[in-house]
Amino acid sequence: MLDKPPAAIDQTLLARFAAIVGEKYAITDPAMQAPYVVEMRDMFPGHTPMVLRPATVAEVADILKLANATATPIVPQGGNTGLVGGQTPLNNEIVLSLNRLDRIREVDPVSNTMTCEAGVTLQRAREAAAAVNRLYPQLLPSEGTCTIGGNLSTNAGGTAAIAYGVSRSHVLGIEVVLADGRILKDLNKLKKDNTGYDLKNLFIGAEGTLGVITAAVLRLVPRPRSIETAFVGLPSPAAALALLTLVADAAGGNVTSYELMTRSALELALRHAAGCRDPLAAPHPWYVLIELSSQAKSGPRDVIEDLLAQGLKRGLVADATIADSLDQAKMFWRIREMLGEAQRHAGGSIKHDVSVPVAAVPEFLKEADAAATGLIPGARPMPFGHLGDGNIHYNVIQPEGADKAEFLKRWDDMNAAIFAVVKKYGGSISAEHGVGALKRDLLPSVKDPVSFELMKSLKRMLDPKNILNPGKMLAP
Ligand SMILES: Cc1cc2nc3c(=O)[nH]c(=O)nc-3n(C[C@H](O)[C@H](O)[C@H](O)COP(=O)(O)OP(=O)(O)OC[C@H]3O[C@@H](n4cnc5c(N)ncnc54)[C@H](O)[C@@H]3O)c2cc1C
Structure with a gap:
């Protein structure tokens, strides 16, 4: 999606940007730029004169100050796993990669918080929480590559949102560099703080159009002591929904995942993803993967067995198996995680x-x-x-x-x-x-007109020169 012909950025200006991060971290070689300009689906080929890789918040601020002063457009980027083209330089913008801003500044298991810089991968954040017996409850199949900054900027969901909510629910405080280079420091660790507008939520889900997130205080929860994972064959989505109601009534907040898939999708994963086996003896038109977690050591095994028995009796469940080992549970999850990838083969x-x-x-x-x-x-x-x-x-x-x-x-x-x-x-x-580039032009037709007008006003106020991810989410 090109909004206007690519504007060449003057070499002298590029040199000024490069001086902020040092030559080594200002990438101009097209071969070295490749991982930053192409995303995994190859749907949004991009082009950039330079990829900047700052290592400090001060460098990010200096980059934005210069970009604002010279009206130079910037595309913030985390792990480049976004699926709507938001992180790709589609109009020859400079890419601002946050992946060197990757310090875990603090883990506080008593307050149940963790302060991470934007470029920390989700997997590292989860490992750091686990090291102090806590859970950072965001779970995405892209966790090895996607970053905290990208998760917050997309308000990511994932497979544990049923119990723990989406990214927005995990954030207590935030640090953001604004378009003009000012640094908004709101690294609040408090659950309760009613001192005015909740500004952090403006930047969460803004897809890099209102500011560049450099760090966040994330909320941690106790790490479950036991997890049960079941793979269930069912006749229909209506049966899957009725079973969900049963499961939620019995297990409440312990239902940490409830994932639906078709037989045809499962078959593709069995055929194309190594290490996947059919968990059930006979085929069924639909499946759900259910995960229950508990703080109790003995675990929710009885609960899930009872629920599946009730489901069988009511004709909601055709067949089911509960993982007997961590490896088996991982295999169920591998099937789920490979569904998107396996579909490429069809x-x-x-x-x-x-x-x-x-x-x-x-x-x-x-x-x-x-x-x-x-x-x-x-x-x-x-x-x-x-x-x-x-x-x-x-x-x-x-x-x-x-x-x-x-x-x-x-x-x-x-x-x-x-x-x-x-x-x-x-x-x-x-x-x-x-929304990114993929759904930008659909937004006016689905948003309430007053909400849409407010979105545009906020963009004008926070980024008057339209340097931050221009043309993403909102038309320029
Ligand atoms: C295999 C696979 C499975 C996935 N599964 C899920 C899923 O279950 N649920 C889900 O929600 N998503 C899923 N995704 C999509 C993707 O992983 C998420 O959108 C993720 O949050 C993007 O993080 P990222 O670091 O890769 O961000 P990027 O792709 O680099 O960027 C995404 C957006 O955020 C902006 N951005 C990035 N960093 C910053 C920052 N520091 N400050 C301001 N703006 C920034 C970018 O400009 C862009 O608009 C999946 C993707 C893949 C490839």
Whole structure:
């Protein structure tokens, strides 16, 4: 998506930017830039004159001061795992990579907080919490690469949001460099602080359009002493939903994951992802992966066994297995985590990261399937995702033997058909991945006009020269 022809940035100005971080960390060699300008789906090829890799907050502030003074556009970037093109320089912007800003400044197991810089990977943050017997309860399949700054900027969801919420729920305080280089220091460790507007939440989910997050105080929780993981075969999404109600009534906040998938998606993972085996003896049209966690040492084994027995009796469960070892639980999770990747092998896939009220998921799926196959006969819907949050990755795979490029040309038509169903159920066209470049032009049609106007006013106020990720989320 090019909003305007790439503007060349003057060499003298580039040298001034490079001087802030040092030549070694101002990358101009196209081969070395490659990991920063292409994202994993290869949907948004980018181009940049320079990738800047500051190591301190002061360097980030100096970069933004100079960018603001010279009206030079900047794209903040964390782990480059975003799925909506938000982190890619689509109009020849400078990339500001935060991945050297990677100190864990403090872990405080008594206050249950951890202060991390933006470039700390989610995996490292979780390991640091585990080292003091605490849990940082954000769980994404991209955890080895994605960063705390990127998670907060996208308000990431993931597979534990049913119990612990999305990124926003994990943040107590934040440090942000504003467009003009001022540093907003609100590294608050307090749960209770009613001293005015909650500014941190402006920057969480802003996708780098309002400021550059440099650090955050994250909330930790006690580490569960026992976890039970079950893989359940079911006849339908309606049965999966009814089982969720049973499970939630019995286990409440101990339900830490509830993930839905189709047989067709499972088969692709079995075929294409090493180490995956079918957990159940016979095939079933739908599956859920359930995880219950508990502080009790003996664990929620009895609870899950009882729930599955009740589910069987009521015809909600066709078959189920509970992991007997950590390795088996990991294998169940590997199937879930490989679903997106495995779908690549089936050809073109038109993707939708949507949410509807949890109770509406079965009807949504039925109508979305009808809309998808009505538009392209033979198209293969392969939805999966976070049923417990009403968040479905509604992917539609090309018909068997169809031409991939021709199928992908129908991306916008397919989106329109599926989003119409989402709208009918009062859902969201972007549940957890954000808006970025991919959904920017759809935003005016789905946001309340007053909210949308306020968003634009905030952008003008905080970034009057439009240097921060211009053209992402909001049109320039
Ligand atoms: C295999 C896979 C599985 C995934 N699963 C999930 C999932 O279950 N749930 C989910 O929500 N997402 C998921 N994602 C998407 C992605 O991992 C998340 O959006 C993640 O939060 C992005 O983090 P990142 O560090 O890679 O950010 P990037 O991709 O680098 O950036 C994302 C956005 O944040 C901005 N940004 C990055 N860092 C900063 C900063 N410090 N300050 C200001 N702005 C910044 C960028 O400009 C961009 O707009 C998945 C991705 C992959 C590849």
